[in-house]
Amino acid sequence: MALIEMTDVGKSYGAIRALAGINLRVDAGEVTCVLGDNGAGKSTLIKIISGLHPHNEGTLRVEGTEQSFSSPREALDLGIATVYQDLAVVPLMEVWRNFFLGSELTRGRFPLARLRIREMKEIADAELRKMGITIKDINQPIGTLSGGQRQSVAIARAVYFGARVLILDEPTAALGVKQSGVVLKYIAAARDAGLGVVFITHNPHHAYLVGDHFVILKLGRAVLDRQRSDVDLDELVTQMAGGDELTELSHELRRPTG
Numbered sequence: 466m467a468l469i470e471m472t473d474v475g476k477s478y479g480a481i482r483a484l485a486g487i488n489l490r491v492d493a494g495e496v497t498c499v500l501g502d503n504g505a506g507k508s509t510l511i512k513i514i515s516g517l518h519p520h521n522e523g524t525l526r527v528e529g530t531e532q533s534f535s536s537p538r539e540a541l542d543l544g545i546a547t548v549y550q551d552l553a554v555v556p557l558m559e560v561w562r563n564f565f566l567g568s569e570l571t572r573g574r575f576p577l578a579r580l581r582i583r584e585m586k587e588i589a590d591a592e593l594r595k596m597g598i599t600i601k602d603i604n605q606p607i608g609t610l611s612g613g614q615r616q617s618v619a620i621a622r623a624v625y626f627g628a629r630v631l632i633l634d635e636p637t638a639a640l641g642v643k644q645s646g647v648v649l650k651y652i653a654a655a656r657d658a659g660l661g662v663v664f665i666t667h668n669p670h671h672a673y674l675v676g677d678h679f680v681i682l683k684l685g686r687a688v689l690d691r692q693r694s695d696v697d698l699d700e701l702v703t704q705m706a707g708g709d710e711l712t713e714l715s716h717e718l719r720r721p722t723g
């Protein structure tokens with residue numbers, strides 16, 4: 466059974482039709498890549514799955530049960546974790562503290578509950594190591610980590626808290642080549658841990674390195690939907706570059722001869 470199955474899903478913001486006729490399937494242990502230019506509808510798609518903005522057409526099933534989320538909490542409770550590009554981290558907060566943010570381990574009951582600090586540090590340290598993330602000191606502020614490391618901590622956190630589906634919105638967009646490689650490694654690690662990963666990107670090279678399934682959105686519609694065995698990198702690059710439009714443009718830009 467699919468972790469997530471969208472059938473003919475559409476979403477309008479007032480008069481703007483941001484998405485229409487979307488069919489998407491997310492399976493455990495696979496990376497589903499959603500590609501598209503700016504304004505294609507990628508963020509809208511993940512906001513529907515992560516419970517931020519409900520869809521207004523079609524159906525969304527999570528492990529076979531139809532859902533229409535009215536808050537991110539509802540999606541999270543079903544194991545759907547989202548890592549946003551502008552990570553919701555407090556830059557001065559220690560790495561371990563950030564790892565447990567919103568899900569702190571406590572002893573005793575409110576209002577006398579006390580944080581189990583040593584345990585949280587140990588767990589955060591062990592979990593990051595398990596994912597192969599090496600951080601000098603679990604007590605250092607998260608703001609001192611590189612963009613790639615921050616994304617990696619967020620991925621490790623989702624895995625530890627039992628996410629079944631991990632959604633990443635353009636995690637490599639602001640990163641250089643090497644840092645992007647780091648994030649792609651953790652995407653592969655999450656996949657190997659059995660999560661269904663939804664990887665949003667406009668970089669077909671990044672997508673092809675880790676993807677099992679590719680969907681390209683354009684103006685809110687899917688213009689390509691293929692399994693890895695049915696598409697090669699060249700075709701993804703061409704489709705993302707605009708394909709026919711690019712050929713047309715090259716005619717227009719041709720130097721005058723003679």
Ligand SMILES: Nc1ncnc2c1ncn2[C@@H]1O[C@H](COP(=O)(O)OP(=O)(O)O)[C@@H](O)[C@H]1O
Pocket residue numbers: 478481482483501502503504505506507508509510
């Ligand atoms: N909250 C919103 N209100 C109105 N229009 C929106 C909103 N969010 C997105 N849109 C519009 O929906 C379309 C798709 O946007 P988005 O999903 O952010 O695309 P992408 O993430 O691929 O760049 C765009 O035309 C955008 O302007």
Ligand SMILES: [Mg+2]
Pocket residue numbers: 507508509
């Ligand atoms: Mg976006």
